[in-house]
Amino acid sequence: MSKLRVAVLGAGGRIGSEAVRAVEAAEDMELVAALGRGDKLETLAESGAQVAVELTTPASVMGNLDFCVRHGIHAVVGTTGWTDERLAQLGTSLAASPETGVLIAPNFSIGAVLTMKFAEAAAPYFESVEVIELHHPNKVDAPSGTATRTAQLIAAARERSGSAPQPDATVTALDGARGADVDGVPVHAVRLRGLLAHQEVLLGGEGETLTLRHDSLHHSSFMPGILLGVRRVVGAPGLTFGLEHFLDLK
Ligand SMILES: NC(=O)C1=CN([C@@H]2O[C@H](COP(=O)(O)OP(=O)(O)OC[C@H]3O[C@@H](n4cnc5c(N)ncnc54)[C@H](OP(=O)(O)O)[C@@H]3O)[C@@H](O)[C@H]2O)C=CC1
Ligand SMILES: O=C(O)C1=N[C@H](C(=O)O)C[C@H](O)C1
Numbered sequence: 029m030s031k032l033r034v035a036v037l038g039a040g041g042r043i044g045s046e047a048v049r050a051v052e053a054a055e056d057m058e059l060v061a062a063l064g065r066g067d068k069l070e071t072l073a074e075s076g077a078q079v080a081v082e083l084t085t086p087a088s089v090m091g092n093l094d095f096c097v098r099h100g101i102h103a104v105v106g107t108t109g110w111t112d113e114r115l116a117q118l119g120t121s122l123a124a125s126p127e128t129g130v131l132i133a134p135n136f137s138i139g140a141v142l143t144m145k146f147a148e149a150a151a152p153y154f155e156s157v158e159v160i161e162l163h164h165p166n167k168v169d170a171p172s173g174t175a176t177r178t179a180q181l182i183a184a185a186r187e188r189s190g191s192a193p194q195p196d197a198t199v200t201a202l203d204g205a206r207g208a209d210v211d212g213v214p215v216h217a218v219r220l221r222g223l224l225a226h227q228e229v230l231l232g233g234e235g236e237t238l239t240l241r242h243d244s245l246h247h248s249s250f251m252p253g254i255l256l257g258v259r260r261v262v263g264a265p266g267l268t269f270g271l272e273h274f275l276d277l278k
Pocket of ligand 1: 037038039040041042043044063064065066067083084085086088092105106107108109133134135136137167173250
């Protein structure tokens with residue numbers, strides 16, 4: 029069987045460099061390009077890549093994806109910064125290249141995907157829900173893509189089940205004291221030397237709390253998800269948002 033030809037964009041970065049090693053080690057894949065900032069995207073087209081793994085920055089991702097989609101190169105995207113406007117723009121590009129698949133995964137680690145699922149399931153049963161994400165201090169954005177997605181899933185689940193707005197009688201003396209508001213769910217971002225990528229979902233009801241916590245202790249936690257995404261995206265035209273769609277989760 030021929031190997032999948034894979035390129036990594038952002039190959040010199042924290043997660044990109046780990047992805048390069050993971051693709052090189054995968055028996056069913058061949059690393060055909062490893063691009064950093066300043067490398068010409070034409071190299072990507074010339075490499076014959078079937079799939080590009082996009083792990084750059086929110087400022088670079090749209091241009092890179094536009095190039096990939098125009099050249100019929102499938103993409104597995106971990107880069108953050110997704111807004112409705114950006115997704116609509118990507119949708120327009122994909123409409124012109126309907127065979128091409130793009131997976132955007134706010135988080136590639138199985139534990140983080142499960143935390144999102146559990147939070148979504150639990151949210152309607154508690155009056156209060158807050159999300160705390162904790163990352164290394166070199167992270168470029170806040171809140172994390174994972175926390176934003178988690179809060180969106182929580183809010184949608186509560187809306188579907190007719191949950192009341194969260195109780196909160198606080199009058200804040202300082203802006204930001206209650207975190208960011210993502211669809212009505214408070215999201216707090218911690219940046220701390222020594223951490224990698226962590227998240228807690230705090231749920232509170234009458235006389236009880238439930239805490240869901242996930243810890244990525246090493247960038248290797250994201251690699252099985254990236255490799256799964258590469259294998260599956262070639263058969264999934266259009267946009268897939270969230271790795272859960274490629275997992276057999278009940
Ligand atoms: N979905 C997931 O599971 C995960 C997602 N992420 C996300 O991935 C992204 C990268 O994170 P991280 O590795 O920590 O960040 P880094 O800053 O370590 O890496 C980003 C890399 O991309 C390079 N780069 C920037 N622009 C381009 C470009 N146009 N073409 C090619 N390379 C480019 C940078 O080069 P230079 O240094 O020269 O600027 C840098 O080497 C972030 O958005 C992060 O949130 C991270 C971990 C897991
Ligand atoms: O920048 C990181 O490190 C991470 N970014 C992603 C995010 O913003 O959710 C995924 C993970 O949290 C690591």
